Amino acid sequence: MLTTAQRATVVPPGPPSTPRLELAEERTNVSVLDGGWWPRSTDPVAELPGLVVALTARYGPIHRLMLNADAWDTRVRRLAVPDGVVRIGWFDTLNPAVVVATTGRGVQIDLLVVPPTTGEADAKAMMAAAADPGNRLRAAAILNPA
Secondary structure: OOOOOOEEEEEOOOOOOOOOEOOOOOOOOOOOEEEOOOOOOOOHHHHHHHHHHHHHHHOOEEEEEEEEOOOOOOOOOOOOOOOOEEEEEEEEEOOOOEEEEEOOOOOOOEEEEEEEEOOOHHHHHHHHHHOOOOOOOOHHHHHOOO
């Protein structure tokens, strides 16, 4: 793992992948999460551009992502995406099972991050739970049901 964040804008080597993502039909004041995302790896350069493209299509331009510093293979501070550059903040205190995106209008989108090694049936169920507008469970409770 890279211990210091790269300061230059990183340009992914290929087009963004299609993310495995499920979003709530509408945002509510009741739900804790706005949806679930199941990345294929822990490589932010490979995974984040597709997520940003999908979120931009739904919520408008994404300006910033916040991620757990220890949950990803490398740390980049700025990532080129088709519509511009997204700034990325890395936090030791952010739950590794959550990614937070913010739009230029200040809308905050909180997503469950399903570990890449999760089986397909479980991952789909977890993403559906996170996207349920009536969901009141936090990420840890969805990933580790009692």
